[in-house]
Amino acid sequence: MLWKGRRQSDNIEDDRSDSDSGGGGLGGGGGQFRIPIGGRTGGGGSIFLVILVVLAGWYFGFDPSTILGGGDGGLLPGGGGQITDNSGQDSGTAPANDEMKQFVATVLAETEDTWTGIFKSQGLTYEDPKLVLFSGQVRSACGFASAAAGPFYCPGDHKVYLDMTFFQQLDQQFGASGEFARAYVIAHEIGHHVQNLTGIMSKFNQMRQSMGEVEANQMSVRIELQADCFAGVWAHYTGQKGILEQGDIESALNAAKQIGDDTLQKKMQGYVVPESFNHGTSQQRQTWLARGYKSGKLSDCNTLSGPI
C-alpha cells in the first residue's frame, strides 16, 4: 500500500506508556491465559474453551471475557463511562512517531475518508472512532482487556483498541504477513464501528439476550463476516485511489484465511468444533472480504440473513 506521505488521522490515542514492560504483549505464552474467566463451565473442557475463546478473540473485535461470561458486555453498546484514561501519558516514554504508528494513523485516516463518503451518499453522518494504541493491557468502556485478546472494538466508547505487537504475531505465528494484512485488521475493526453507528450491533446485542450459546455463536459469525465484508468495501475504495500495490489484496485474503475459526482451531488444538465458531471459517472470511472488495457495495454485505 502506497501510504507514505498521505494524511494521518488525529484520532489516535497513544496509551503505550508501559511499552517497555516486555512480555506483556502477545508473544508471551502465559499472557494468553490471563483473561478473567467467569466460571462459565467449570468442566474439564474449560481450558480448551478458554484457549478457543482467547484465540477467537484475536480477531473478534470484542472482549473475549464477554463470551466467557466473565465480563459485563464487551459487545453491549452504551456501556458505562469507564473510558480509558490516557491523559498525560501521551508523550515521554511512548515511542511517539514510529513508522508502524504512522501506518496505523494513515490507514485510519483512509477509513475515515472512505466511510465519511459512503455515509454521506446515504444521507448519513459518519462519526470518526478513536483508535487506542496500548501495550499489554488496557481498560475500555467494555472492561479490562489483555493484548492476548487481540485488537477489538468497544461499542460503548466508540474506540478500536490495538496492541501493535499483534501485527508481529499475525506475521510470525499465523503466517499472515504483509502491510495490507495489517490494514485489513484495522479495517475489520472499523467495520464493527460502522455496525455500531448503523444500529446493527445493538440489534445483535438485543437478539443475543434471548439466544443460547450455539445460536449466539452463529449470529456472531454473521456479524463478523459483515465486518470482513465492510473491510472489503473499504479496500475497494482504497484501490480506486490507486494506492494499492500488487499483492495487497492477496495479503488481506491470506490473513482472512489464517484467522478463520477452523484454521485457528486446527492449528492450536488439532481438531475443530464447529458449534464454537464465532468468526467464520477461513473460506467464509475470504469470501465475504472478497465480495465487499469486488463491488464496494454495502448491499452486498448482507450477512445477516440467507446463506453465508
Ligand SMILES: [Zn+2]
Ligand atoms: Zn470482529
